[in-house]
Amino acid sequence: MTDQPSPPDYPLADRIALTRPSQVKALGHPVRNTILGLLHERAATVTELATAVERPKSTVAHHVKVLADAGLLQVVRTRRVRAIEERFYGRTARMFYVALERSTEDEEAPRDFNDFEVAAGESATAFRDGKLWGFIRHARISEEQASGFWERMAELVTQFDQLPRSGDTMYGFAVGVYPTDQPALPSGD
Numbered sequence: 587m588t589d590q591p592s593p594p595d596y597p598l599a600d601r602i603a604l605t606r607p608s609q610v611k612a613l614g615h616p617v618r619n620t621i622l623g624l625l626h627e628r629a630a631t632v633t634e635l636a637t638a639v640e641r642p643k644s645t646v647a648h649h650v651k652v653l654a655d656a657g658l659l660q661v662v663r664t665r666r667v668r669a670i671e672e673r674f675y676g677r678t679a680r681m682f683y684v685a686l687e688r689s690t691e692d693e694e695a696p697r698d699f700n701d702f703e704v705a706a707g708e709s710a711t712a713f714r715d716g717k718l719w720g721f722i723r724h725a726r727i728s729e730e731q732a733s734g735f736w737e738r739m740a741e742l743v744t745q746f747d748q749l750p751r752s753g754d755t756m757y758g759f760a761v762g763v764y765p766t767d768q769p770a771l772p773s774g775d
Contacts, residue, residue: 593751595628596662596676600744603685610684612656617641618649622658622677627751629662629674650675658682680747681740705760724766735763 604610612618620639624630630638636646653659654675662676712718727735739761746759 593627599679601681602679609656612652625677629676
């Protein structure tokens, strides 16, 4: 074990519910998801983020502004570099989860945001290279039990987020619990 502090290098909330469509919509771009992922390690400037994602600084500045306007990023510290104040951005929470109340009249509410869709796209190369590890299980359980598993998974995600950063490869970690249309045996009574 190392004495290195758990990332990131700034204080933030454990979890924040995304309750506005604009917040969920802000997550709908792959560059913004990458920026949020990078900021799990440490706070960064727009210049550092642009270098990491290999995009123009103006493009990254736009995405940072969208995330900040949605309340997902904030300035966590500043420093003077010559005559310019450099801003370091950080996440507002370790984990964001969608808690939208969607109505049929709400046309602005994104209907297609899904972390598993993102994970599927990101994991295609790992699958092809034989480096994708996973499990899928089905069980007939109560809604309360499913909620309990959700809490345990959230704790595991938090633990994953706090691992000291090392190595050269960025790994993804996807967990979920969801209702299915899988058949169930009738009770044994």
